[in-house]
Amino acid sequence: MILVDGKRIDTVSALDRGLAYGDGVFRTLVLRAGKTVAWPSHYATLAADCTRLHLPCPAETSLHDDLTQIAAQAPDCVVKITVTRGVGQRGYAMPAHSVGVRIVASSALPAYPQAYYDDGIVARVCDLRLARQPALAGIKHLNRLENVLARSEWQDADITEGILLDTQDQVIGGCMSNLFIRLGNTLLTPALTHSGIAGVTRARLLALAPRLNLSVQVQALALPALLAADEVMMCNSVIGIWRVRQLGDKHWTGAQYTPALRNLLEQSID
Amino acid sequence: MILVDGKRIDTVSALDRGLAYGDGVFRTLVLRAGKTVAWPSHYATLAADCTRLHLPCPAETSLHDDLTQIAAQAPDCVVKITVTRGVGQRGYAMPAHSVGVRIVASSALPAYPQAYYDDGIVARVCDLRLARQPALAGIKHLNRLENVLARSEWQDADITEGILLDTQDQVIGGCMSNLFIRLGNTLLTPALTHSGIAGVTRARLLALAPRLNLSVQVQALALPALLAADEVMMCNSVIGIWRVRQLGDKHWTGAQYTPALRNLLEQSID
Numbered sequence: 001m002i003l004v005d006g007k008r009i010d011t012v013s014a015l016d017r018g019l020a021y022g023d024g025v026f027r028t029l030v031l032r033a034g035k036t037v038a039w040p041s042h043y044a045t046l047a048a049d050c051t052r053l054h055l056p057c058p059a060e061t062s063l064h065d066d067l068t069q070i071a072a073q074a075p076d077c078v079v080k081i082t083v084t085r086g087v088g089q090r091g092y093a094m095p096a097h098s099v100g101v102r103i104v105a106s107s108a109l110p111a112y113p114q115a116y117y118d119d120g121i122v123a124r125v126c127d128l129r130l131a132r133q134p135a136l137a138g139i140k141h142l143n144r145l146e147n148v149l150a151r152s153e154w155q156d157a158d159i160t161e162g163i164l165l166d167t168q169d170q171v172i173g174g175c176m177s178n179l180f181i182r183l184g185n186t187l188l189t190p191a192l193t194h195s196g197i198a199g200v201t202r203a204r205l206l207a208l209a210p211r212l213n214l215s216v217q218v219q220a221l222a223l224p225a226l227l228a229a230d231e232v233m234m235c236n237s238v239i240g241i242w243r244v245r246q247l248g249d250k251h252w253t254g255a256q257y258t259p260a261l262r263n264l265l266e267q268s269i270d
Numbered sequence: 271m272i273l274v275d276g277k278r279i280d281t282v283s284a285l286d287r288g289l290a291y292g293d294g295v296f297r298t299l300v301l302r303a304g305k306t307v308a309w310p311s312h313y314a315t316l317a318a319d320c321t322r323l324h325l326p327c328p329a330e331t332s333l334h335d336d337l338t339q340i341a342a343q344a345p346d347c348v349v350k351i352t353v354t355r356g357v358g359q360r361g362y363a364m365p366a367h368s369v370g371v372r373i374v375a376s377s378a379l380p381a382y383p384q385a386y387y388d389d390g391i392v393a394r395v396c397d398l399r400l401a402r403q404p405a406l407a408g409i410k411h412l413n414r415l416e417n418v419l420a421r422s423e424w425q426d427a428d429i430t431e432g433i434l435l436d437t438q439d440q441v442i443g444g445c446m447s448n449l450f451i452r453l454g455n456t457l458l459t460p461a462l463t464h465s466g467i468a469g470v471t472r473a474r475l476l477a478l479a480p481r482l483n484l485s486v487q488v489q490a491l492a493l494p495a496l497l498a499a500d501e502v503m504m505c506n507s508v509i510g511i512w513r514v515r516q517l518g519d520k521h522w523t524g525a526q527y528t529p530a531l532r533n534l535l536e537q538s539i540d
Contacts, residue, residue: 002285016289019412091446107360128405131406133400136401142290151362
C-alpha cells in the first residue's frame with residue numbers, strides 16, 4: 001500500500017523537490033501485529049531530521065492515521081516514510097512556504113536466512129569512501145548515491161553487508177546499517193559528526209546496552225580497531241542486529257552479546 | 271509541458287529511485303526559436319554522467335522527439351531533462367535490469383535583470399563547504415542537498431549567486447553555476463575532481479576562450495587568488511555568463527572579457 005499525503009495514490013509530482021534534489025528525509029520501520037516498533041523514537045528522529053533541513057514535519061496524528069490504514073491491511077510489514085519539500089519553482093532556493101509531501105509505503109518483511117541471526121553474516125569493506133559533510137551527517141536524507149554506489153560494488157550473495165569508511169579512513173557504518181564493536185565490556189559505535197546516518201536502532205542500542213552491564217562509547221573508529229574487536233555487529237530497524245562472523249580473512253567465532261542485545265531490542269518495542 | 275518517457279504525464283512512481291535515493295542525473299538547457307542550444311554537448315555530458323552512475327541513458331532519438339514536442343508549444347523556454355534509475359525493489363542495490371525513467375519538463379525563460387548582463391552581479395561566499403567525493407564529483411546528479419542548503423543561506427535579493435568552497439577551502443563554483451577567473455590573458459576554472467558539477471557552458475567556454483587569445487587552465491583555486499583576479503565570471507546554460515562586480519568588500523570595475531565570451535557562447539549554439 002502506498003499513501004501520498006494520506007490518500008491511496010502511488011505517484012508524486014514529477015516536479016517534486018524530493019526527486020529534483022533529494023530534498024527530503026525518510027525512515028524505515030517495522031509493523032508487528034499492527035504495532036509500529038519504536039514509534040516514539042522514529043517520530044522524534046524524523047522531526048529532528050526535518051528541523052535540520054528546515055523541512056515541514058508531518059503531524060504525528062497524520063502519520064498515525066497512515067500507519068493505521070496500513071496496519072489494517074498488513075499488520076506485519078516494513079513501512080517507509082518519506083517526507084519531501086514538495087513541488088517548488090525551478091532552482092535550489094527553498095519555497096518560502098513549502099507544505100511538504102509525505103509518502104508512506106508498505107512492503108513485505110524481508111525473509112533473511114535464519115543463519116544471519118544464528119551464526120552471523122559475512123561483510124566486506126567497501127572501496128567507496130564516504131565524503132565528510134557535517135551539514136548533512138547523521139540525517140537520513142534522500143541524497144543516498146554513496147550508498148547506492150557502495151552497494152553496487154559486490155554481487156556475491158554470500159556477502160550480506162558492506163562496511164563504509166570515510167575519506168579519512170574512519171569506519172562509519174554499513175551500507176544499510178549502523179555498526180557497533182564490542183571490546184570487553186564496552187560497546188562502541190562510530191561518531192557520526194561528519195558522515196553516516198544516525199539510525200533509531202543505533203540510538204536504542206546505546207540506551208539499552210547498559211542493562212547488560214555494557215558501557216557505551218560514541219567515538220572515532222579506525223579499521224584496525226574494528227578488526228581487533230571481540231565482536232562486531234550491524235543493526236537497523238528491519239534486520240534488528242546481526243553479528244559479523246567474517247570480514248575478509250578475519251573470523252569471529254561464537255556470538256557473545258549479540259543475542260542478548262537482540263532480545264533487548266525485541267522486548268523494548270516502544 | 272512535462273513528458274515522462276515521452277508521454278504527457280506529470281507524475282512519477284512514488285517508488286522511483288530518483289526520489290528514494292536521488293539515483294539519477296539531470297541537465298538544464300535552453301530552447302531558442304525551437305532549437306536546443308548546444309545539444310551535442312548536453313547529450314554527450316548526459317551520457318557520460320549516466321555511464322559514471324551505471325544508469326541507462328535514453329536514446330538520443332527519444333530525447334529529440336521529446337524536445338520536438340516541447341518546441342512546438344514553447345519554442346523559447348528552459349528544459350530540464352532528468353534521468354532516473356526508475357522503480358526498484360526496496361534497498362540500495364541497483365536492479366539487475368533497470369529501464370530508467372526520463373522526465374523532460376519545460377519552464378519559462380527566467381527574466382533576469384538586464385543589469386546582470388550589463389553591469390555584473392553581486393555574489394557572496396557561502397558558509398557551507400562542499401564535501402569532497404571523487405566518485406560523484408563533476409556529475410550533475412540528483413543529490414543536491416548541499417546546493418539547497420547553500421542557497422538557503424541568504425534572502426537578500428541584491429545577492430544573485432553564492433560561491434561555494436570545499437571542505438579544504440578551495441573554490442569550486444557557484445550554487446547554480448560554474449566559475450571562472452581571468453588573470454591577464456589566462457582564464458582559469460576550478461578543477462572538479464573532488465566536488466562540483468562540470469557544466470556544459472563551462473566546457474564550451476574552455477573550448478571557445480582561445481578564440482579571444484585567452485589561454486585556459488583547469489586547476490585548484492583558493493579564495494585569495496579569486497579576490498586577486500582581474501575578472502570573475504559565473505556561467506550556466508540558462509544565464510549564459512555574468513561577471514561578478516562585487517564580492518563582500520571587493521569590487522571589480524568594468525567588464526573586460528565577459529561580453530566577448532558571451533558573444534562567443536551566443537554565436538556558437540551547436
